[in-house]
Amino acid sequence: MMKFLPLLFATFKRHKLRTLLTVLSIVVAFVLFGYLAAIRKAFEMGVSVAGQDRLVVRHKVSLIQLLPASYEAEIEKIDGVEDATHATWFGGIYQEPRNFFGQMAVKPEEFLKMYPEFVLPPEQLEAWTKTKTGAIVGRTTANRFNFQVGQKIPLQATIWRPKDGGSTWTFDLVGIYEAASKETDTSNFFFRSDYLQENNVWGEGQVGWYYIRVADPSRAEEVARKVDERFANSPAETKTETEGAFVKAFAEQMGNIGAIIRAILTAVFFTILLVAGNTMAQSVRERVSELGVMKAIGFTDAQVLFFVLAESLLIALVGGGIGLTVAWFAIAAGDPTSGALPVFFFPPADVIAGILFAFALGLLTGLIPGVQAMRLNTVEALRRE
Amino acid sequence: MIMRWFSQVFALLDFNIRSLPKRKGAAIAAMFGIAGVVAVLVGVLSIGQGFRRVMMVTGSPDTALVLRSGADSEMTSILGRDEARIVADAPGIARADGKPLVSPELFVIVDLAKRSTGTDANVALRGVEPPAFSVRGDVRVVEGRPFAWGRNEVIVGRGAHAEFRGLDIGSELSFGQNRWKVVGIFEAEGGLPESEIWTDAAVLAPAYRRGSSYQTLVVKLASAGTFQQFKDALTADPRLNVKVVRETDYYAEQSRMITLLITGLGGIISALMAVGAIFGALNTMYTAVASRAREIATLEALGFGSSPVIVSVLIESMLLGLAGGILGALGAWAAFDGYRAATLNWQSFSQVTFAFDVNPPLLMAGIASALAIGFIGGLLPAIRAARLPVAIALRQA
Numbered sequence A: 001m002m003k004f005l006p007l008l009f010a011t012f013k014r015h016k017l018r019t020l021l022t023v024l025s026i027v028v029a030f031v032l033f034g035y036l037a038a039i040r041k042a043f044e045m046g047v048s049v050a051g052q053d054r055l056v057v058r059h060k061v062s063l064i065q066l067l068p069a070s071y072e073a074e075i076e077k078i079d080g081v082e083d084a085t086h087a088t089w090f091g092g093i094y095q096e097p098r099n100f101f102g103q104m105a106v107k108p109e110e111f112l113k114m115y116p117e118f119v120l121p122p123e124q125l126e127a128w129t130k131t132k133t134g135a136i137v138g139r140t141t142a143n144r145f146n147f148q149v150g151q152k153i154p155l156q157a158t159i160w161r162p163k164d165g166g167s168t169w170t171f172d173l174v175g176i177y178e179a180a181s182k183e184t185d186t187s188n189f190f191f192r193s194d195y196l197q198e199n200n201v202w203g204e205g206q207v208g209w210y211y212i213r214v215a216d217p218s219r220a221e222e223v224a225r226k227v228d229e230r231f232a233n234s235p236a237e238t239k240t241e242t243e244g245a246f247v248k249a250f251a252e253q254m255g256n257i258g259a260i261i262r263a264i265l266t267a268v269f270f271t272i273l274l275v276a277g278n279t280m281a282q283s284v285r286e287r288v289s290e291l292g293v294m295k296a297i298g299f300t301d302a303q304v305l306f307f308v309l310a311e312s313l314l315i316a317l318v319g320g321g322i323g324l325t326v327a328w329f330a331i332a333a334g335d336p337t338s339g340a341l342p343v344f345f346f347p348p349a350d351v352i353a354g355i356l357f358a359f360a361l362g363l364l365t366g367l368i369p370g371v372q373a374m375r376l377n378t379v380e381a382l383r384r385e
Numbered sequence B: 001m002i003m004r005w006f007s008q009v010f011a012l013l014d015f016n017i018r019s020l021p022k023r024k025g026a027a028i029a030a031m032f033g034i035a036g037v038v039a040v041l042v043g044v045l046s047i048g049q050g051f052r053r054v055m056m057v058t059g060s061p062d063t064a065l066v067l068r069s070g071a072d073s074e075m076t077s078i079l080g081r082d083e084a085r086i087v088a089d090a091p092g093i094a095r096a097d098g099k100p101l102v103s104p105e106l107f108v109i110v111d112l113a114k115r116s117t118g119t120d121a122n123v124a125l126r127g128v129e130p131p132a133f134s135v136r137g138d139v140r141v142v143e144g145r146p147f148a149w150g151r152n153e154v155i156v157g158r159g160a161h162a163e164f165r166g167l168d169i170g171s172e173l174s175f176g177q178n179r180w181k182v183v184g185i186f187e188a189e190g191g192l193p194e195s196e197i198w199t200d201a202a203v204l205a206p207a208y209r210r211g212s213s214y215q216t217l218v219v220k221l222a223s224a225g226t227f228q229q230f231k232d233a234l235t236a237d238p239r240l241n242v243k244v245v246r247e248t249d250y251y252a253e254q255s256r257m258i259t260l261l262i263t264g265l266g267g268i269i270s271a272l273m274a275v276g277a278i279f280g281a282l283n284t285m286y287t288a289v290a291s292r293a294r295e296i297a298t299l300e301a302l303g304f305g306s307s308p309v310i311v312s313v314l315i316e317s318m319l320l321g322l323a324g325g326i327l328g329a330l331g332a333w334a335a336f337d338g339y340r341a342a343t344l345n346w347q348s349f350s351q352v353t354f355a356f357d358v359n360p361p362l363l364m365a366g367i368a369s370a371l372a373i374g375f376i377g378g379l380l381p382a383i384r385a386a387r388l389p390v391a392i393a394l395r396q397a
Helices: A004-014 A016-044 A071-077 A108-114 A122-130 A139-145 A193-199 A217-230 A243-252 A256-285 A288-296 A301-333 A348-375 A378-383 B002-018 B020-058 B081-088 B158-163 B201-207 B224-236 B247-254 B256-291 B293-301 B306-336 B360-387 B390-395
Strands: A054-059 A081-089 A103-106 A134-138 A152-156 A168-179 A189-192 A209-214 A238-242 B063-068 B102-113 B120-128 B140-144 B153-157 B172-175 B178-187 B197-200 B216-220 B242-246 B340-345 B350-355
Touching: A004 A016, A004 A301, A016 A256, A016 A301, A016 A348, A016 B256, A054 A217, A054 A243, A071 A081, A071 A209, A071 A217, A081 A108, A081 A193, A103 A108, A103 A193, A108 A122, A108 A189, A108 A209, A122 A134, A122 A168, A134 A139, A139 A168, A189 A193, A209 A217, A217 A238, A238 A243, A243 B120, A256 A301, A256 A348, A256 B020, A256 B256, A288 A301, A288 A348, A288 A378, A301 A348, B002 B020, B002 B306, B020 B247, B020 B256, B020 B306, B020 B340, B020 B350, B020 B360, B063 B224, B063 B247, B081 B102, B081 B216, B102 B172, B102 B201, B120 B201, B120 B340, B153 B158, B158 B178, B158 B340, B158 B350, B197 B201, B224 B242, B242 B247, B247 B256, B256 B293, B256 B306, B256 B340, B256 B360, B293 B306, B293 B390, B306 B360
Parallel strands: A103 A189, A134 A168, B120 B197, B153 B178
Antiparallel strands: A054 A209, A054 A238, A081 A103, A081 A209, A134 A189, A152 A168, B063 B216, B063 B242, B102 B120, B102 B216, B120 B350, B140 B178, B153 B197, B172 B178, B340 B350
C-alpha cells in the first residue's frame, strides 16, 4: 500500500497544472452543488417538515381574509379533531422593511402543544403566560438581531394599528425557542393573541387561520372535508387542507423561478463533472504503455486497477472535499440575495450526498480506464506508443 | 516595423487557426463551456429584466400613489371617502373636463388555481371607478368588452388569463358568496395590471364589506414636477394621515425583493460558472500551446518576436470565446426570450406575471464576458508559449 503513494504523487506531478486545473474545476462544481442544495431548501420553505397530522383552515377566498374567532369551539366539536388553535399574521416592521421575519399572534400553551418542534424552556413558557405583552422568537432571528430575553422589541404596525393611536407595538421578549430538529424553521416571532385582540383598533373576534391536529392522520382528508362542510354557506367559508399541501401550495406561488434556477444549476454541475471526468480519464489513457510496464515488472491486475482508481478517487475527493467545505463557509457567511430568501443554509443531508457524488465521480472516471488497463495485454500495451 | 509585427501576428494566427481541426475536441469543449456560461448568465438575468420591465412599464413619473401613512403596500392601506375628497382638491393634479384625475381603488386578493400546477395562488382583484381608465391611460380591452358599471362583471389581464384557470371570457368566478362573470381581457402595455382582475369598486366594496373606504388613490399629476407641491400640500394637511409616493418609486420598491433574489442568485451562479469556464479555457490553451511548443520555437528561431506569439495565442483564445459567447447568447435568446412565468410579489402578496426579457444590452454583456473568459484563459498559456526556451523546445519530441 505505502509503496503506491510515491508512484501516485509522481503521476500527479507529471502534469501538475492539469491536475491542479482538474481539481479546481471539481471544486467549482461542488461549490455550485452546495448553492443548489441551499437554494432548493430555501424555495421549499419547510415543506418536508410539515406535520402529517396537522391541518390548516383558512378563509376560502384568500389567506388574507380573516375568520371569526368563534370557529375554534365549532371546529373542536367536529369528529376526528383532537385539538384546534389559531394564529394571526401581524406583518410588522422591525426597524426597516428589509429586516423581515414572520410575526404571528397565537395562544401560547395551545400553540406550543400544536407545535412540539418548537422547544421553549418551561420557565420561559411560564413567564410568557404571565406577561400579556410577552413574545418569543426563534433562535435564527434571535441570533440575526442579537435579541436577548428581557429586551423590548418595537414593531411598526402595517395591518394592526394599536388603540393608543400610534403605530408601534412594543413586546417584551420572554423567551427564545430552539428547534427540535435542524429542519425546523426558527425564524418566526410569536406573541399573545389576547394582546393583539384587546389592543387593536379594529376590535376583537377575528383571527387569521386555524391549525387542527387530527386524531388519525389517515383520516385527515375526511376531517378537512367535514370542517369545510360545517362552514359552507356562511359569510366566512373555509378551505381546509393538510399543512403539507398548504405549505407546498405557498411555495408554488414563488413559481417556476426556483425550478428554472435549479434546472440550470443541475445542468451546470453535471457538465463540469463530465468535462473534469473526461480529463481524468484522458490522463489514464495517455499512460497505457506505463501501466503495461507496471504489469511487466510484476504488478497484478488488481493492483493496476487499484492504482488507477486511487488516482481518480483522490482527485475527486480532494476536489469535492474542498468544494463542499468552501460551499459550507460561503453559504454560512450569508445569503447572496441580502435577505430575499426565508432560510438559507447547506442541509447536512446534502453535504453527505455531495460526498457520495464526489466518490461516485472518482469511481466512474477511474473504473472504465482502470478496467481497460487491468484487462490490458502486457505485450500489446508495451507495443503502443 | 509595425507592419512587420502585424504580419507576424497574422502569420501565426493563420497557422494557429489552421491547426485547430487537429485539436477539435479540446477546442469544442472550451467553446461549449463558454457558451454554457453565457447562456446561463443571460438566461438568469433575463428573468430579472423581465420582472423589472413589468414594474417599470407600470410606474410613470407623473403619477402619484396616496396610501395611509405606515402602509407598506396597497394591501395594508386604507383611506376613507372623506380623505379621498380632500386629496382630490389638492394642488398639482391634472384635470380633464374640469374634474381632477384621481382614481380611488380597492385592492383585495383572491385564490385562483395556477394552470401549470393546479395549486392556489394569490391573485389581485382591483376595484376601480371610471377615472381609473383616464388616470391609467394604458389599459385597453382587447377581447370581449369592458365590464358594465354596477354589475358583477370583471375583466382580466392578459397575463392573469394565461397563468390562472377559469378566466376565459364567459366563465363565472365565485369568491365567497359572490359570483362574477368574466366579460373581457385587457392589456396594459405589459404592465402590472395585466396580472390582475378588475371590476367596479362600487360592486366590490359591499362584497368585501369595505363600506365606503378605499385602499389607494392613484393621482395623475399636472406634470412630473408638481409632485413635491402635491405631496407637501397633503402632508401638511392636519385632516390627513397619508403617505405620498411617486409611482415609479413605489414599483421600484415593490420589485426590490425579486430583483435582489434574481441578481443575487444569478450573480453567484454566473461567477462560479465563469471560474469553471476559465479553468476549461486554460486547460485547452495550455494543451494547445504545449502541443505546438516545437513549432513555436522553430518560428522564434526563424526570427519571429515573442510579442506576436503572445498576441496570436490570445487572439485565438478570444476567438474561441467569441464563438462560444455568440452561441450561448443566441441559445439563451432562443430558449428564454418571451418565456412566461409568474411569481409571488412579497410586498403586495399577490402574483405578478411576466415574460423573460433577453434584450440587446444583456446579449452584449454575455458576449463581453465570453471575451473576458477567452482573454484570461489565453493569457497565461500565451506567456508560457513566448517564454519557452527555444533550444529546449526544439529538442522536445
